[in-house]
Amino acid sequence: MVGVDVSPSMLELARENCEKYGAVSARLLHFDELDSLEPASFDLIHSFLVFQHIPVARGELILRRLIDLIAEGGVGAIHLTYLTFCDTHSALRRGLTRLRQRVRLVHGLLNLIRHRPFSTPLMQMNSYSMNRIFDILIDAHCSNLHVELLDHGSPMLYFGKSLRPLV
Numbered sequence: 686m687v688g689v690d691v692s693p694s695m696l697e698l699a700r701e702n703c704e705k706y707g708a709v710s711a712r713l714l715h716f717d718e719l720d721s722l723e724p725a726s727f728d729l730i731h732s733f734l735v736f737q738h739i740p741v742a743r744g745e746l747i748l749r750r751l752i753d754l755i756a757e758g759g760v761g762a763i764h765l766t767y768l769t770f771c772d773t774h775s776a777l778r779r780g781l782t783r784l785r786q787r788v789r790l791v792h793g794l795l796n797l798i799r800h801r802p803f804s805t806p807l808m809q810m811n812s813y814s815m816n817r818i819f820d821i822l823i824d825a826h827c828s829n830l831h832v833e834l835l836d837h838g839s840p841m842l843y844f845g846k847s848l849r850p851l852v
Contacts, residue, residue: 686712687711688713689714689718689719691715691716691739691747693715696713696715699711719750725753725757726756728759729759729762730752730755730759730760731762731763733764736764737810737811738808741811744813745813745817748763757847758846760843761845761846762842763842764839764841765813765842766812767813767815786807815840827847828845828846829844831843
């Protein structure tokens with residue numbers, strides 16, 4: 686089993702949990718070390734509650750690199766948040782989000798309004814275009830796509846990998 690993350694602190698937490706629960710064969714890598722893995726050498730890649738916290742351009746790159754690791758006949762299981770046709774927040778909401786990102790006081794006050802501690806950090810949330818995700822899957826010769834809508838409406842994508850181009 687290989688675990689990959691972009692965050693050194695999450696990798697350290699994973700190492701602690703592997704030690705705690707005796708997962709001695711687990712290999713943990715930073716995303717930048719993905720090239721050390723043999724292409725098409727995994728039967729399964731899985732990601733849940735991760736991509737929404739990664740900026741879209743980087744997330745698409747990571748997804749491409751992960752799919753390249755799937756062997757022919759292997760499967761992927763990827764959870765994403767997505768943009769819908771109607772997913773255009775009001776200009777006021779977009780402006781408030783930008784203000785929260787830039788002005789700590791504004792974010793802290795909104796935390797208090799929501800009954801959270803003032804210092805609760807802003808959670809980065811990113812939504813992906815399903816058209817772009819489907820293009821990535823097609824380009825990587827993935828097929829047999831199954832979409833499961835989870836309780837909170839975001840999809841879990843399950844797909845198979847073939848080395849032959851789709852016709």
